[in-house]
Structures are given as C-alpha cells and as structure tokens.
Amino acid sequence: MDLFGKVNDPIAHFVLHTLGWIRVNYFGQTYEVSLDPRSVRTAAVESFVAWMKEMHADATRPWLVKISAFTGRDWISVTDTAPEGIIAFLDRILEFGKPAAVPETLQVRQCPLDRAAGFGVEAVNTVIERWKAKGQGLPIDDPSVRALLATAKSGCTVKILSRDNIGRIVFGTYTPSLTTLWSRDSWGRFLGAPVGEVVPDRALGSAVELSARRVMETGRATVETWEGPVLSSTGIIADLAWDRLTLPLTSHEPNDAVLVVTHRLTPVDTDRLAS
Structure with missing residues (x-):
C-alpha cells in the first residue's frame, strides 16, 4: 500500500469499493481474496487470474484459497484448492457488476x-x-x-x-x-x-x-x-x-x-x- 503510505481498514475499503482493486492476504499456503464485483476493474481481474494460475503451477505444497465477494449487503465466499473453482466463482460473481438485462419477451x-x-x-x-x-x-x-x-x-x-x-x-x-x-x-x-x-x-x-x-x-x-x-x-x-x-x-x-x-x-x- 505504498500509494497511501499506510494500511488500515478505511484504506482497504476505499480501494475495494472505489478503485476496484482485489485484495489478497496470505499466510503460508492459505490465501484470502476479497473484491467488490460492482467496482472491480478488468485489469485487476486479469492480473489476479494470471497470478493465481502461476502460483498454482509453481506450488510445491497444497494451497487453499478463500475468495469473498461483496453483494452490496453482505459477503459470500467460496473455498477451493484449484484455480478452476475460484475462476468459475469469479466469473459468476462478476455478473453483479454488469448492466441489468431483461429476458426478451417481445x-x-x-x-x-x-x-x-x-x-x-x-x-x-x-x-x-x-x-x-x-x-x-x-x-x-x-x-x-x-x-x-x-x-x-x-x-x-x-x-x-x-x-x-x-x-x-x-x-x-x-x-x-x-x-x-x-x-x-x-x-x-x-x-x-x-x-x-x-x-x-x-x-x-x-x-x-x-x-x-x-x-x-x-x-x-x-x-x-x-x-x-x-x-x-x-x-x-x-x-x-x-x-x-x-x-x-x-x-x-x-x-x-x-x-x-x-x-x-x-x-x-x-x-x-x-x-
């Protein structure tokens, strides 16, 4: 967080919900990922997916990823040990940020x-x-x-x-x-x-x-x-x-x-x- 000069909850909330960043915390081989699907930017998603695939390919030990997304009221989460499950969840959750579409009936x-x-x-x-x-x-x-x-x-x-x-x-x-x-x-x-x-x-x-x-x-x-x-x-x-x-x-x-x-x-x- 060199951009802000400090790390605290208000700064973290700002970058998630306003700047559209993806936050990654890790301890050993356990990772916690959080994002706001209505503000996340394409570059952040692409960087995260590339990083996760590279990390998994180079891993010498099993790892665990918990990804959480903010719905506007609460957080929903998925935990997986393979990139495919995390990416599938990410693809679905990004629908929150897309313009609403109504099924055509006419x-x-x-x-x-x-x-x-x-x-x-x-x-x-x-x-x-x-x-x-x-x-x-x-x-x-x-x-x-x-x-x-x-x-x-x-x-x-x-x-x-x-x-x-x-x-x-x-x-x-x-x-x-x-x-x-x-x-x-x-x-x-x-x-x-x-x-x-x-x-x-x-x-x-x-x-x-x-x-x-x-x-x-x-x-x-x-x-x-x-x-x-x-x-x-x-x-x-x-x-x-x-x-x-x-x-x-x-x-x-x-x-x-x-x-x-x-x-x-x-x-x-x-x-x-x-x-």
Missing part, C-alpha cells in the same frame, strides 16, 4: 417505411414526408413534429426519447393514445425519466431503449411490428401487437433524439387497462 419484425401510412393519422405521414424532404435531418422543433405531438386522443401514442448527459434514454414529450397501457398517474411521471426505470413493464422498457439506441446510432427511420405480452400500469397482462415508427431527429443540443409513434393492432378493453 417479437419484433422489421417492416417497410410506407407501412406507417396505415396508422391512419395524417400528421404521421406529414412528418415522414418532411423528414425525407429535409434530407433525413428533421429538427426536433419542426412544425410537423409539434403538430403531431399535439394530436391528442388519436389512435397513436407519440413521444420523443433522447439520450441524456450520462447516456440514459429518457422520455421527452409524451402524448398517449386512446388505447394507452398506462394510467394518467403512470405516464404523468414519464417526462425526463429514464425509460428502463419508469415504464411499468421492465421487458418493454428495455426493448424500447434498445430500439431507440439503434436508430440514434444508424440515423435511419424504422417501422417495426411488435408482438407479445405487456404488463399495464394496473397490473393486467395483455397479449398485444402494434406497429412502431422510430424517426431520428436533429437538435440544437448535443444529445441524440428520436420521435416514436406507435399504433395498436390488437383490440383491447381500454377501461380495464387505463382505469
């Missing part, structure tokens, strides 16, 4: 852009034509976008999603359709909130984020048909299908943005979903 099919004409909302067609006329660089404050967002009580949900300063996909303006899955209390909290955190259906929120990121990265408009079970804000599960237009927008701000229009294909009892 089926998504790519469709031609002209399918959006079937939404039956003239303001949608106007936006697409303006986007094409602008050389596929439609400003976020274009009059056609504002007009579409103001088209309340239509058969489409209209929203703007953007990437915030720390990379999250967040809701901007949100205009619900007559068949929205969300109660007024739910969608009223969307503005400025991360999609993956505020949408009641976690799988849907995750899929919406991924779709928005793809369009932001490619700069190409997409129309997709989505199908599958969706959880409404009232806890009712509906097996639905809907078309989804995602259109990249340009902005005066440095952050990316997309316009999203969804059109329900599956009839649904809106009183049950949005009451």
